[in-house]
Amino acid sequence: MSSETKEKICAHSLIYRIEESIVVGDIMEAKRCAVDLLNSLRELERIQEKHRSQKRVDDIIQKLQENGVLVERVKKHVVLGS
Numbered sequence: 001m002s003s004e005t006k007e008k009i010c011a012h013s014l015i016y017r018i019e020e021s022i023v024v025g026d027i028m029e030a031k032r033c034a035v036d037l038l039n040s041l042r043e044l045e046r047i048q049e050k051h052r053s054q055k056r057v058d059d060i061i062q063k064l065q066e067n068g069v070l071v072e073r074v075k076k077h078v079v080l081g082s
Contacts, residue, residue: 004047011040 014037021030061071 004044007040007043007047011037011044014040 014033017033018030018037021027021033064071
């Protein structure tokens, strides 16, 4: 199971816990869960941004390959700075 899936399950569980805490009147627990939910949402944003960045890199690599550029040479230039 991916970390993104685990984080989504966690966030969903926290939403349920917030609802239950409100129903039984445990506002402090609801607030604690809300803080945890915000942390989960931030982590999901971070994961999504990482996916978007990787997609951009993959798209660039594909375009380079379509134009006959050897990706290994590009990697070497990026790593070595030449």
